[in-house]
Amino acid sequence: MVVQTTPTPPRVAACYHFVVRPVQIAEGQRCVAPRRTPGVGKVTTATFHPTRPLSLTMRTITNGARTLALQLLRFALVQARCCAFAVALMGGMAVSRLLPPLPVARYDLLLAYGVLLTGVGFLLGWETRREVAVVAVCHVLGLAFELVKVQVGSWSYPEPGLAKIAGVPLYGGFMYAAVGSYVCRSWRLMDLSLTGYRARATAVLAVGLYVNFLSHHWLPDLRWPLGVLLLAATCGTWVHYTVGPRRHRMPLALAFVLIGFFLWLAENIATYFGAWTYPTQLHGWQPVPVTKWISWALLISVTFVICGTRRHTAARRDRPLSTRDAGTGPPPVPEESVPEEPVRG
Numbered sequence: 001m002v003v004q005t006t007p008t009p010p011r012v013a014a015c016y017h018f019v020v021r022p023v024q025i026a027e028g029q030r031c032v033a034p035r036r037t038p039g040v041g042k043v044t045t046a047t048f049h050p051t052r053p054l055s056l057t058m059r060t061i062t063n064g065a066r067t068l069a070l071q072l073l074r075f076a077l078v079q080a081r082c083c084a085f086a087v088a089l090m091g092g093m094a095v096s097r098l099l100p101p102l103p104v105a106r107y108d109l110l111l112a113y114g115v116l117l118t119g120v121g122f123l124l125g126w127e128t129r130r131e132v133a134v135v136a137v138c139h140v141l142g143l144a145f146e147l148v149k150v151q152v153g154s155w156s157y158p159e160p161g162l163a164k165i166a167g168v169p170l171y172g173g174f175m176y177a178a179v180g181s182y183v184c185r186s187w188r189l190m191d192l193s194l195t196g197y198r199a200r201a202t203a204v205l206a207v208g209l210y211v212n213f214l215s216h217h218w219l220p221d222l223r224w225p226l227g228v229l230l231l232a233a234t235c236g237t238w239v240h241y242t243v244g245p246r247r248h249r250m251p252l253a254l255a256f257v258l259i260g261f262f263l264w265l266a267e268n269i270a271t272y273f274g275a276w277t278y279p280t281q282l283h284g285w286q287p288v289p290v291t292k293w294i295s296w297a298l299l300i301s302v303t304f305v306i307c308g309t310r311r312h313t314a315a316r317r318d319r320p321l322s323t324r325d326a327g328t329g330p331p332p333v334p335e336e337s338v339p340e341e342p343v344r345g
Contacts, residue, residue: 074244082185084126086178088117090269097273107161107169114174121181131184134307135177141210141302142176143168148214155278175270179263179300183307190241192308194252199309201233206301213299227298256304260297267292 080087092113096106122132146168150156156167163170186192205226212222230253237252268288271281280286 071243071246078189078243079186082182082189084185085117085121085181086266088121089114089174089178090266090273092117093270093273093275105161106159107157107171108163110174111163111169111171114171114177118177127181127184128188131181131188134184135180137306138180138303139173139177141306143170143173145176145210145214146172148217152217153279155276157276158282159274172276175275176303179303180307182259183303186241187307190243193240194308195238195240196236197252198233198237202230202237202301203305203309205230205233206305209298210302213295223295223298227294230298230301256300257297259300260293260295263296263300264288264290264293267296 092110096109096113099106102109118132118135121127122129127135143165147166150167157164157169157172161169209223209226209230212226216223234252234256238249239252239255240247240249242248270276271278271288272285278286278288280289
């Protein structure tokens with residue numbers, strides 16, 4: 001006897017599409033997943049908890065606050081590294097104030113300390129060879145600035161010293177060199193880049209501000225009109241920088257204001273230790289007027305142009321031709337795609 005059998009059809013996995021419709025669920029009510037057709041899979045049930053969205057929100061806020069605190073800590077640490085030369089210079093000023101009388105004048109001792117600090121910083125990798133040249137330019141421009149300001153009585157260096165020209169000790173240029181060192185190290189350690197940067201307009205206005213701060217003793221003071229023009233020239237200019245694994249950005253004008261504020265704080269510390277003296281401090285230390293904050297916020301543009309023009313030009317030269325327009329730049333780097341790399345110095 002022959003038995004005929006019907007072949008079993010092969011089993012085919014089904015593909016299901018679920019449509020989620022908004023429903024209102026009362027507290028304690030059970031919700032069931034959409035009904036499935038026969039096939040693979042299980043029907044799962046879940047109980048609605050009204051406090052679960054709140055716990056998820058609190059967890060999100062906690063994680064965000066932890067990430068923000070970690071980024072702020074990283075930013076503070078990298079800023080401390082950028083200020084290495086300036087902090088060491090200020091420390092030398094403070095220590096020299098506490099030393100007993102020496103056969104060498106304090107200003108001459110600070111000059112030798114500044115030269116030694118520059119050499120040690122280069123050997124330690126704080127600055128590259130080109131950055132040392134940029135810092136030297138800042139030193140020379142700072143000395144020229146000091147020569148005019150001391151002659152008109154804006155401030156003075158009352159202590160004696162052999163290495164002085166027209167009442168200005170040669171170490172006075174190291175304060176401006178420290179600002180140049182900070183900008184150069186920030187550019188390298190934080191991988192700075194600019195978008196929307198108007199290099200020529202910013203450079204012309206920076207030169208105009210530098211000349212105005214010297215000439216306003218005899219000619220009309222144009223710092224406010226020049227400041228407004230600088231704000232207009234930097235409008236839309238963004239500074240992109242790296243902190244840890246993330247990429248951030250900041251308006252260039254805001255960066256000038258923040259740097260000017262910390263330079264004003266540093267000036268208060270320096271005058272407290274007798275680095276130089278304002279007329280209001282001849283009979284005892286007094287805080288530096290807040291108006292100096294505005295002056296530093298404008299003057300930092302000079303240092304930024306000196307330190308940043310070469311780097312920005314090199315970055316534009318390495319970019320594709322389609323992104324070399326004055327108002328454009330490469331697309332910002334995604335936050336997660338910037339690896340953490342150890343930086344020397």
